[in-house]
Amino acid sequence: MTEPSLALERFYEGQSETCEEFALSVDEWMLLMTETTRLGGLAQSFARAFARWERMQTTAEQESFEAQRGELTSSLERLMLGSDQPPLPVQPSQELFRRMAEVVQPAVAALRGATSLAEAISRMGALEDVMKALLQTYADEVLKQEPSFPAQRVQVAMWQSVLAQTAYKEALLATYKLTGTSDMQSTMNQFETAQIQLKDGGGPVPRAIMLERRDLLTQWEAVQLSWARFKGVLIQGSSQLDMEAALQDLLADLDAAAALFAIPDVRATDTAPWVFAAAYGTTGCLVLACCGAGIMIARAKLRNERASRQAQDPTKV
Template sequence: MQATESDLALSWLVRQTNLTAEDFEALMLEVSAKKAFGLLIRQDQGDRLGGLDLDLLQTGLKNVTESLEKLLLGGFAPRLPAPSSEAAYNLVLDVEMAVNGFREAAAIPNLRSAQSGAIAVCEAAETLAKRYMAEGVEAIAGWLGARAEQANWQRALAAEAFGAAAAEIPGALSEATLQFEAVHGRLHDEIIPERQDLLEVWQEIDLAWASFKIQMEGQSVAAMSSALSELDVVLASSVPMFGMKDVPNPPTAPWMFAAMYGALGVTLTFCGCAGCYMFHRSRRQKVDDPYADGANYA
């Protein structure tokens, strides 16, 4: 009997051991594409989904389908591990089911069902991303998976802002903008002085986000899409940086100050005592020597 796609995935799953932080980050990045897709097209605008034409919608579905295959079976160029556990594999199947449900609703088209289907894609993808983050944190000491997930989450929020801007829905755009900037601000607050490299990455995101916001105020969807692509590249490259462990400079303990000043005090006391000793010794030599003052009665 020929092995099914599910059988192949599960057989590979048995061999999944020793995944690195980079592996879990790659999985989270891949999953976020589904979340971003769902947020992008879930807005309802008359006879169009999210202000997107059907060609763009079909292109998005094609990309998501290819991405699902990589999540199920893994990939080599670029490297992407297969699901890290059976629980993760089952969650990938949930994402696949949600995408298929959206595809069927959009084909009718039933706009209300399609919108609900897009929300289901978002929720399934978010659950899977959190699963990968939790497994990575448990398996890899020092990996800041929660912070890496927050950095990655900005990609989906940026896509949601784009969908709202393209659909010309001010309320949704305002909400997505506030959510993005809240996450962006929290990440800034977590940067310690020793991580200037991370601060520079954060500033690059800040500039790309500012450029994207300017384009969202215009009327050109193409310009918005281009700015979003540039922002997404910066955001994706930042995820590993935010996942790195912070190593702050060790604080100077109070006992070190006490020891230092104590040693300095002993040194000064010794110098003072030595000075006094030399002075008294010199005076005593002058008293004991009858010719010390230069008088000579010979």
């Protein structure tokens, strides 16, 4: 058990009146951010399962719905208490733990306790706001440790997975004739706007992808292709199997993109031709000077040796 987990255990057993605070690494903060967006996505999965159960009323759909309800609880518990598998640190301060208990947990409980799909959907907005605020808090904590951390674009990149799952939920509701397609189209527009901002800058993203970050540009393009396929199956009203498969492909590309967006940019040193000319010219002069000095030293040594031989035997030149 990790030391932070032991500290929580001491707190619960009354051996400590406060939760001890621990410093997290940037990677550990990133794990918390990832689980936060995962919880946001699970809320959308929960609503989809609710919709299928209400429509079909089968045992299989009820079991799927209950499984999604359990996943919501499990994700919340991981965020609050940490986890060994998958690895996740506990909340590193009493303030954050209290926030989880007093703000996040009630929002999740309200969604889990919904007795109808309409009630669940009406409660999802509040949970989304809570998760976005928590994501912002974690990003701010990373910035305190690592000022070069690209917090704004990481948050946008991570939230894309929630938007993708929201679009899937809205497509399913439209397929069941429970809503029109306007909500789905609005979410798609949000996703595509965020993609443009991630590439070219704008909105919360302060700058475009650097030309030097070919890795990032390549992964951004991969997301674009996955999104085009996913969007196509949603608009066409394809089978749920096709929608689910396209979603999983997109989520995999989004996860990879978010990890790359989290790597701080390092601008390359100036490589203009005159810089190369100056650098290589200077290096060349140094090499020539060293060679010239070596020749002069060698010649001086030969003169000294010749003078020494002549002093010993005047007949030798």
